[in-house]
Amino acid sequence: MTENEDADSSDEKSRRLVAGWDGRYYEDFEVGDIYKHPYGRTVTETDNVWFTNVSMNLNPMHFNEAYAAETEFGERLVDGTFVIALAVGMSVIDVSQNATANLGYDDIRHHAPVFHGDTIFAESEVLDKRESDSRDHVGIVTTELRAYNQDDDLVLSLERTPMVLKREYAEPSAAKPPGWVEGVGTQPGDLD
16 A cells, blocks of 8 residues: 555545533442532622622622621622522533423532632432332432532532433433434435
8 A cells, every 4th residue: 555545545534423511321320329419610709799680689798899808708608599500500411411301409508618719529329219209200219419719618419300201211322412302413314
């Protein structure tokens, strides 16, 4: 083979649809499993101000620097409901990407304050799972969600209980992963 023939054959690459992560289904959960969710997230001042304004949280601890400077913390605190929303959002990829509903958030505890510039990490531990009494296509999973800052301080914990789809009812594929409408984007027939 000549040098040109080698170059020609390496330029011809086959294209294929490859399934990405499609989340866990009810069958994938085992009591005692712990999922460390990817991507820590640094909380910014903009996050706190925006969320405080959107949620109409009027506690000056979140938006009044002069007031907050005179408190025991010496600076503004990040709105606790933002920390909850952030931690729950971080857990979706592992816990509820295939949920049909969230049934409850229980035993919510703020263990330490969160400040502008803190980076939050989250993990979930499976506490319980059971078949749904009223719906054959889902099971019910309870997890404990824990959030930590960059110093490994536990800042939040809560129990979360979603109804999670069973795999046999989802039938995910590379051409139609969860959340995609059928026929959108590259289709198997486009690759011939």
